[in-house]
Amino acid sequence: MKDNVTKDEVTTEGANAAVLGKQEKERLARAALARLMEPQDSVGLALVHAVGAIDALGIATGELAAGPRLEQEISTLLSESGGQASWPGLTASKRRWAPRVPDLAPDRDLETMKRLGGRLIVPGDELWPEQLSDLGLQEPLCLWWRGHEQPLPSMRQTIALVGSRDSTSYGASVTGDLAYGLAQRGYCVVSGGAYGIDAHAHRGALRGGVANLPTIAVMAGGVDRFYPSGNDDLLRAVANQGAVISEVPPGSAPTRYRFLQRNRLIAALAAVTVVVEARWRSGALNTAHHAESIGRVVATVPGSIHSANSAGCHRLLRDGGAICVTDVGEIAELAGRNGEVTVSYKDSPAAPHDGLSLEDLILLDALPLRSASSVEKLTVVAGLSPDSVRAGLGRLGLLGLASSERGAWKRTKNA
Amino acid sequence: MKDNVTKDEVTTEGANAAVLGKQEKERLARAALARLMEPQDSVGLALVHAVGAIDALGIATGELAAGPRLEQEISTLLSESGGQASWPGLTASKRRWAPRVPDLAPDRDLETMKRLGGRLIVPGDELWPEQLSDLGLQEPLCLWWRGHEQPLPSMRQTIALVGSRDSTSYGASVTGDLAYGLAQRGYCVVSGGAYGIDAHAHRGALRGGVANLPTIAVMAGGVDRFYPSGNDDLLRAVANQGAVISEVPPGSAPTRYRFLQRNRLIAALAAVTVVVEARWRSGALNTAHHAESIGRVVATVPGSIHSANSAGCHRLLRDGGAICVTDVGEIAELAGRNGEVTVSYKDSPAAPHDGLSLEDLILLDALPLRSASSVEKLTVVAGLSPDSVRAGLGRLGLLGLASSERGAWKRTKNA
Numbered sequence: 001m002k003d004n005v006t007k008d009e010v011t012t013e014g015a016n017a018a019v020l021g022k023q024e025k026e027r028l029a030r031a032a033l034a035r036l037m038e039p040q041d042s043v044g045l046a047l048v049h050a051v052g053a054i055d056a057l058g059i060a061t062g063e064l065a066a067g068p069r070l071e072q073e074i075s076t077l078l079s080e081s082g083g084q085a086s087w088p089g090l091t092a093s094k095r096r097w098a099p100r101v102p103d104l105a106p107d108r109d110l111e112t113m114k115r116l117g118g119r120l121i122v123p124g125d126e127l128w129p130e131q132l133s134d135l136g137l138q139e140p141l142c143l144w145w146r147g148h149e150q151p152l153p154s155m156r157q158t159i160a161l162v163g164s165r166d167s168t169s170y171g172a173s174v175t176g177d178l179a180y181g182l183a184q185r186g187y188c189v190v191s192g193g194a195y196g197i198d199a200h201a202h203r204g205a206l207r208g209g210v211a212n213l214p215t216i217a218v219m220a221g222g223v224d225r226f227y228p229s230g231n232d233d234l235l236r237a238v239a240n241q242g243a244v245i246s247e248v249p250p251g252s253a254p255t256r257y258r259f260l261q262r263n264r265l266i267a268a269l270a271a272v273t274v275v276v277e278a279r280w281r282s283g284a285l286n287t288a289h290h291a292e293s294i295g296r297v298v299a300t301v302p303g304s305i306h307s308a309n310s311a312g313c314h315r316l317l318r319d320g321g322a323i324c325v326t327d328v329g330e331i332a333e334l335a336g337r338n339g340e341v342t343v344s345y346k347d348s349p350a351a352p353h354d355g356l357s358l359e360d361l362i363l364l365d366a367l368p369l370r371s372a373s374s375v376e377k378l379t380v381v382a383g384l385s386p387d388s389v390r391a392g393l394g395r396l397g398l399l400g401l402a403s404s405e406r407g408a409w410k411r412t413k414n415a
Numbered sequence: 416m417k418d419n420v421t422k423d424e425v426t427t428e429g430a431n432a433a434v435l436g437k438q439e440k441e442r443l444a445r446a447a448l449a450r451l452m453e454p455q456d457s458v459g460l461a462l463v464h465a466v467g468a469i470d471a472l473g474i475a476t477g478e479l480a481a482g483p484r485l486e487q488e489i490s491t492l493l494s495e496s497g498g499q500a501s502w503p504g505l506t507a508s509k510r511r512w513a514p515r516v517p518d519l520a521p522d523r524d525l526e527t528m529k530r531l532g533g534r535l536i537v538p539g540d541e542l543w544p545e546q547l548s549d550l551g552l553q554e555p556l557c558l559w560w561r562g563h564e565q566p567l568p569s570m571r572q573t574i575a576l577v578g579s580r581d582s583t584s585y586g587a588s589v590t591g592d593l594a595y596g597l598a599q600r601g602y603c604v605v606s607g608g609a610y611g612i613d614a615h616a617h618r619g620a621l622r623g624g625v626a627n628l629p630t631i632a633v634m635a636g637g638v639d640r641f642y643p644s645g646n647d648d649l650l651r652a653v654a655n656q657g658a659v660i661s662e663v664p665p666g667s668a669p670t671r672y673r674f675l676q677r678n679r680l681i682a683a684l685a686a687v688t689v690v691v692e693a694r695w696r697s698g699a700l701n702t703a704h705h706a707e708s709i710g711r712v713v714a715t716v717p718g719s720i721h722s723a724n725s726a727g728c729h730r731l732l733r734d735g736g737a738i739c740v741t742d743v744g745e746i747a748e749l750a751g752r753n754g755e756v757t758v759s760y761k762d763s764p765a766a767p768h769d770g771l772s773l774e775d776l777i778l779l780d781a782l783p784l785r786s787a788s789s790v791e792k793l794t795v796v797a798g799l800s801p802d803s804v805r806a807g808l809g810r811l812g813l814l815g816l817a818s819s820e821r822g823a824w825k826r827t828k829n830a
Contacts, residue, residue, distance in 0.1 A: 174720060289815050303718070304718060306715060324733040375501070390502060390503055391507070398455050399675060401709065407501070
């Protein structure tokens with residue numbers, strides 16, 4: 001019996017080691033693929049979906065052969081994900097990847113991350129932010145993560161604050177206030193680490209932070225180098241208190257293409273993407289577009305119509321997709337954390353029911369907001385005669401303060 | 416034969432006189448009813464709908480008797496118009512009207528209007544603004560009109576600019592600019608003649624006016640007295656160049672109830688109601704509510720989230736009903752005068768297609784905006800190989816700049 005138990009234990013350990021070995025291989029393969037392929041290389045990502053990262057690396061590097069059935073499978077994946085239906089085939093992609101094959105050294109990259117106090121996470125890891133799977137085929141291969149090891153916040157706990165690099169003093173103060181307030185409520189503020197709105201977002205969140213991870217900077221280049229260099233101190237603080245992440249390996253330059261792809265990660269990490277300040281044409285609108293395309297809420301902060309830096313925000317409002325937000329409570333409400341929502345009534349100098357007679361005001365107060373009430377019941381609640389109640393309801397109805405359903409009355413929302 | 420002709424002529428003249436007599440009687444009756452009943456007296460308006468103004472006046476003053484069938488008809492009209500289903504009956508209404516019967520002197524009121532260089536118009540008159548019929552049962556009995564006799568503008572030619580009395584310098588300049596620009600394009604700017612946003616709206620329209628009737632002030636009280644008195648000069652100018660109108664007869668005080676009812680006229684006259692500046696609770700929101708309830712477009716101008724005077728505008732944006740507008744072109748577009756629409760591109764320092772390769776930029780330029788184009792056709796237009804076109808389309812697709820439908824491609828709106 002004892003022998004058996006020992007044998008079982010050994011077998012389990014062996015299996016665990018095998019599993020661990022496979023996970024490690026998978027991680028190394030994804031690290032290598034991340035260097036081989038640009039972000040959102042759709043053929044490459046489809047290849048990984050079809051055969052797994054390890055075999056995908058083998059095919060990409062030419063160590064494994066790929067048959068026509070695989071090409072068919074990739075075609076199907078591409079068209080299912082809304083991408084191109086026809087593509088030039090794996091040979092063309094391999095031609096694109098080939099120049100980088102000699103540079104592959106995933107072990108070295110992982111070593112670099114360790115040295116920086118970071119790590120590489122891949123889908124399936126416990127620490128992997130599951131909201132990224134909403135990107136479908138465009139989910140990143142892996143994330144290079146600089147910062148303390150701790151659970152990344154869930155989508156509902158995360159708000160993206162984005163905007164132009166050339167922020168105005170208005171944009172700076174609004175972003176700072178929102179980021180501080182969100183962090184105070186326990187939200188994680190995600191942004192892009194750039195100058196302007198991004199920097200104010202990270203800074204405000206670091207100041208307000210009460211949660212473990214008040215802010216995340218998603219980089220377009222490698223996390224080994226803080227970019228832009230003027231934000232070096234800020235991004236160092238973000239890495240210390242929060243997280244600095246990227247889908248491209250250490251040493252990668254932040255190209256314009258990578259900036260645009262990076263935006264989809266910001267959008268996917270957060271429940272709400274708030275564009276605080278943006279010109280008529282701005283990269284922040286690209287983030288908003290990504291957010292909308294995967295069903296995330298897009299919000300924007302209004303500003304003066306004389307400010308070119310708010311023109312992009314107003315464009316988002318006018319074109320329909322974005323919701324107007326003016327404070328932390330409204331953003332939190334959009335994030336669906338209803339428990340923490342505080343409806344803000346900024347000022348109440350004049351009410352829509354100003355000018356009502358005393359009787360009608362009494363009647364208005366007697367009207368329920370949810371379920372409608374009968375005239376009989378209202379006479380009791382308000383202490384008015386049935387005639388006065390009916391006449392009063394008519395007046396309140398005409399004023400848009402009360403509405404009736406099959407003879408029963410309730411207060412309208414704006415009363 | 417000659418006799419016959421003469422007889423015919425006499426008969427026609429007699430009939431004309433009879434028609435004229437009836438029209439005049441109807442006008443006098445409505446003038447009297449306007450004094451008897453408050454604006455939007457739903458029972459009174461239903462009564463007029465049921466039996467006409469002349470008999471309604473007879474019933475209201477007690478000269479004519481009303482049977483139970485009439486009460487039934489009024490009930491039906493009231494419930495059909497979304498008002499109260501039960502009401503205290505005509506006797507109660509007559510009790511409400513009775514105190515004013517001794518004061519009735521419609522001839523004197525019409526004489527007053529003549530003396531003021533004005534007139535009374537009633538539904539059916541050639542000069543009656545037909546868009547007011549969208550108010551249904553709540554269409555006013557008549558309009559007391561001070562100003563030159565000229566056609567009132569159609570709904571599509573009319574824009575309402577409304578807002579708070581305590582406007583900021585931002586609100587003042589924005590309102591002035593919008594009103595001036597709208598008047599320059601031939602629109603009539605309607606507002607309420609109050610201090611603040613209203614006054615800036617009238618003033619801007621008078622300055623910019625190229626049309627016959629650049630602005631209309633809708634008063635809550637009688638048009639014999641310009642209210643508020645501080646706007647006396649302005650309203651006199653509005654009466655001279657535009658029109659000052661009201662549904663209540665000369666001598667009527669501008670009560671709060673009448674202010675709220677007046678707002679429905681502003682909303683109904685205009686194709687678009689633009690709230691330029693409004694506090695969280697503001698009468699301007701009441702106008703917006705009226706506009707929405709009769710299917711008119713509600714628009715609002717964004718402002719600083721630090722300004723309490725824009726909080727009502729942002730509330731309108733957030734609650735969904737209002738469209739964000741930032742210039743005259745956007746308002747004109749909403750009014751449906753597409754011929755005059757100029758899409759405004761404020762600044763274009765950075766485009767969403769920045770960072771594309773030269774080939775992809777060429778491809779993007781080759782993509783049609785409306786009907787989709789085949790890959791074959793694109794190779795010709797762009798001068799690229801089929802492979803390059805397909806690969807480029809994939810990249811543009813992932814960037815959200817191009818989209819495909821059954822193998823054919825077009826540029827997306829924001830590309």
